[in-house]
Amino acid sequence: DGGITQSPKYLFRKEGQNVTLSCEQNLNHDAMYWYRQDPGQGLRLIYYSQIVNDFQKGDIAEGYSVSREKKESFPLTVTSAQKNPTAFYLCASVGGPYGYTFGSGTRLTVV
């Protein structure tokens, strides 16, 4: 089955720690996106990539970093510079004009 897989489902981060969220797709999509979802605020764009080895900042990129070394993979690192990282993180890949396919999300909590 084609799809997009995010892992882990739940992640706990200590103060000052960097953590990496995984996003893998086997849909052969070129474009991939990372969104952050907070209650009452909808989805906010962190980073996106339209092609391998290229990515662009979204609206709330500060404190985050990404890489796109392979078409299938678009990992997101939440760095210690992100002061309020507790949120639900969603990865999406895009094929076709309406073809945003989302993963099942990673819930990150600071402990």
Next chain:
Amino acid sequence: QKEVEQDPGPLSVPEGAIVSLNCTYSNSAFQYFMWYRQYSRKGPELLMYTYSSGNKEDGRFTAQVDKSSKYISLFIRDSQPSDSATYLCAMSERGGGYNKLIFGAGTRLAVHP
């Protein structure tokens, strides 16, 4: 002012009711309009999509776009408890992955038996 405004609800209706969900937007360049359904602790899934103005119907769901008023709607007929979810509107100027999608805040819907 946000580019896309959506009442977060919550909206509570009895089973069988007609539900109307709405979004307004400010960017007249938006041409692709989508509705996503998101169950608790899950990723959003595409429910309906339309291009430019007009209506689109799929089973119990109807999506409407009024570009002159910058207003989109999703109607759910004969609502079921399984429709209980958060509904997100989304829109973009161009289709595909080359133009980012702008989302509303989402409306939480509860359909009670």
